[in-house]
Every structure is written in C-alpha cells, then in structure tokens.
Amino acid sequence: MNELEPEYLKSAGLKSTLPRLKVLDLFKNGQERHMSAEDVYQLLRDSGDNVGLATVYRVLTQFEQAGLLVRHNFEGGKSVFELNEGTHHDHIVCMQCGHVEEFYDSAIESRQKKIAAELGFTIHDHSLQIYGDCTKAKCPHRR
Amino acid sequence: MNELEPEYLKSAGLKSTLPRLKVLDLFKNGQERHMSAEDVYQLLRDSGDNVGLATVYRVLTQFEQAGLLVRHNFEGGKSVFELNEGTHHDHIVCMQCGHVEEFYDSAIESRQKKIAAELGFTIHDHSLQIYGDCTKAKCPHRR
DNA sequence: ATGCAAACGAGAATAATTATCATTCGCGCC
DNA sequence: GGCGCGAATGATAATTATTCTCGTTTGCAT
Numbered sequence: 001m002n003e004l005e006p007e008y009l010k011s012a013g014l015k016s017t018l019p020r021l022k023v024l025d026l027f028k029n030g031q032e033r034h035m036s037a038e039d040v041y042q043l044l045r046d047s048g049d050n051v052g053l054a055t056v057y058r059v060l061t062q063f064e065q066a067g068l069l070v071r072h073n074f075e076g077g078k079s080v081f082e083l084n085e086g087t088h089h090d091h092i093v094c095m096q097c098g099h100v101e102e103f104y105d106s107a108i109e110s111r112q113k114k115i116a117a118e119l120g121f122t123i124h125d126h127s128l129q130i131y132g133d134c135t136k137a138k139c140p141h142r143r
Numbered sequence: 144m145n146e147l148e149p150e151y152l153k154s155a156g157l158k159s160t161l162p163r164l165k166v167l168d169l170f171k172n173g174q175e176r177h178m179s180a181e182d183v184y185q186l187l188r189d190s191g192d193n194v195g196l197a198t199v200y201r202v203l204t205q206f207e208q209a210g211l212l213v214r215h216n217f218e219g220g221k222s223v224f225e226l227n228e229g230t231h232h233d234h235i236v237c238m239q240c241g242h243v244e245e246f247y248d249s250a251i252e253s254r255q256k257k258i259a260a261e262l263g264f265t266i267h268d269h270s271l272q273i274y275g276d277c278t279k280a281k282c283p284h285r286r
Numbered sequence: 287a288t289g290c291a292a293a294c295g296a297g298a299a300t301a302a303t304t305a306t307c308a309t310t311c312g313c314g315c316c
Numbered sequence: 317g318g319c320g321c322g323a324a325t326g327a328t329a330a331t332t333a334t335t336c337t338c339g340t341t342t343g344c345a346t
Binding site for chain 2: 073075077092094095101103105107108111112115116119120121122123124125126127128129130131132133134135
Binding site: 158159160161179180181196197200201204220221222 | 301302303304305311312313
C-alpha cells in the first residue's frame with residue numbers, strides 16, 4: 001500500500017533510499033500534517049518499518065534543505081516539520097490540545113516587508129505563531 | 144556598585160535573595176537587553192558573583208512567571224529573556240551577527256486578533272520574529 | 287554480478303534545561 | 317541580636333532533543 005515516489009527525491013538531488021521514501025510517504029499520505037522527528041520515528045515504527053531515529057533526523061534535515069519540507073520551531077523545544085507545498089503560511093496553535101491551524105494574511109506579510117526595509121534588514125525568513133485555545137471546538141485533537 | 148532593588152521582588156511575591164537581586168540588576172542596568180541563561184550565568188561569573196547555573200534557570204523562569212521578564216524562543220534552540228517593560232513588541236534578528244531590533248506594528252497586531260477570532264481561537268500569546276541580514280549596518284554587533 | 291561511495295542503524299556524545307538533595311540563607315519571632 | 321524553619325541555593329545527576337561516530341549495508345552505475 002505504500003505509494004512510493006522516487007521521482008521527488010531524484011529531482012531534489014537525493015538518492016532514492018528506503019528510509020527516505022517512507023518518510024516522504026508519511027508526509028504525503030499520512031494523517032498528520034505537522035510532525036516532529038519523534039512523531040515520524042514512532043509512526044514508522046508502528047507500521048512495522050524499522051528506521052533508526054538518527055536516520056529520521058538526517059532525512060528530515062536533508063528534506064528541509066532540499067525544500068521538500070519546512071521546519072517550524074513552535075514552543076515546546078522540538079522542531080516540527082510539514083510538507084512544503086509552495087504556499088507560505090503561518091500557524092495558530094492550540095495550547096490545550098496541540099491542534100495546529102494554518103493561515104495566510106497578505107496584510108501581515110506586506111507590513112513585515114516594510115518594517116524590515118525600514119530597519120535596514122534584508123529579510124531572509126520569518127516565523128509567526130499565535131498561541132491560544134480553540135474554544136470553539138471541543139478540542140477533539142490530542143497531542 | 145550593585146544597585147539592588149528589593150521592592151520589585153517583594154511586589155512580585157518573591158523573597159528578596161542575593162541571586163535574584165543580581166539577575167534583576169543585570170537586566171535593569173546591564174548592557175545587553177536580550178540574554179540567555181548561559182549569558183546571564185557567564186556575566187554574573189565575570190563580575191565575581193558565583194551564582195549556580197541551576198539557580199539562574201530557576202530565577203529566570205520565576206521572573207518570567209512573575210511578569211518581570213519575557214521569554215523568547217528565537218532560532219538556535221535556546222531561550223532568550225528580556226525585561227518586561229509593559230510594551231509588547233516583536234523582533235527582527237540578524238542572522239549574521241545576532242543583533243536584535245525590536246518593533247511594534249499595530250496593523251499586524253490587529254490582523255492577528257481578527258484571524259484568531261475567525262478561526263475560533265482565544266488568543267493567549269503570539270510570537271513573531273523576522274530573520275534576515277542587517278545589510279545597512281556593517282554588523283557591528285557580535286554574537 | 288561487482289564495487290564503491292553514499293546512506294543506514296545503534297549507540298555514544300553534546301547541548302539546553304530540569305530534577306534531586308544536602309546545605310545555606312532570609313526573615314519573622316522572642 | 318540570636319533562633320528556627322521553610323524557602324532558596326549550588327553541585328551534580330538526570331532528561332530531552334539532537335548530532336556525531338563508526339562499522340555495516342545498500343543503491344546504483346558499470
């Protein structure tokens with residue numbers, strides 16, 4: 001059932017190996033959009049694939065550098081990755097259940113550009129997270 | 144020469160102890176606005192005050208909870224603290240020299256509130272950092 | 287099929303932070 | 317001005333996230 005996709009790795013200049021294909025498949029066909037290294041490691045282990053934790057870290061970092069994944073540093077000290085689908089967005093994170101929603105606001109984006117320019121910075125990257133409680137929902141997502 | 148200020152601690156519900164007074168003094172009268180636990184530890188050590196690293200971590204966390212300091216999680220894996228002067232602001236960080244500038248933009252703030260509301264979140268906190276290079280300056284600040 | 291560099295897996299090493307616990311300190315009380 | 321007690325401290329062990337090391341395996345071109 002594993003829908004492997006070696007072409008992605010080839011085009012990214014990465015050799016097509018089993019661990020890489022499995023990790024990529026997890027992000028493309030798995031249920032969670034946002035996963036930490038530990039999450040990936042456990043999910044692979046659960047599905048019977050024995051990929052070493054060190055390899056997971058290596059692969060995630062390589063994928064980030066290749067532009068296949070994006071890394072986020074949410075509160076809590078661990079890096080979280082998601083598939084890079086070209087469209088930039090920021091995140092709002094529920095502090096109760098850990099659920100993550102994505103949003104994009106062009107007004108915020110353009111203000112950031114203006115501010116950076118005014119302060120004499122060449123913008124490289126930015127990171128915006130809103131932390132709160134998803135009161136509306138009954139927090140159906142677990143951490 | 145240490146200008147101690149026990150009243151701050153009292154009013155924050157914290158017992159006035161030597162390590163706490165020294166850390167507070169560093170933030171109020173030191174040259175760096177943004178410091179990690181290790182930074183604080185080293186600076187105290189340099190000025191002849193022997194405060195344990197564990198104590199530094201404890202005091203920083205207590206000060207954060209008491210509202211005296213604000214904690215930031217910039218890229219790089221370590222927490223950075225600054226004096227809480229009531230005025231919220233975000234940060235732009237130079238990736239070359241580590242220099243930090245502060246800014247506040249009411250348009251960004253209000254857009255965030257609106258977005259959180261639309262997504263059904265009670266906003267708790269937020270974190271916005273822009274990462275870039277301070278091209279204008281010749282990067283006079285070192286990390 | 288063969289070979290070799292690149293990738294892997296297990297476990298050691300590192301970095302930031304937190305927990306443990308015996309000793310010391312701040313401070314109210316007599 | 318000393319006493320006592322609980323809170324705070326400091327040294328160090330423990331934890332957590334991540335990276336490094338190194339002997340073994342694998343992808344892939346010949």
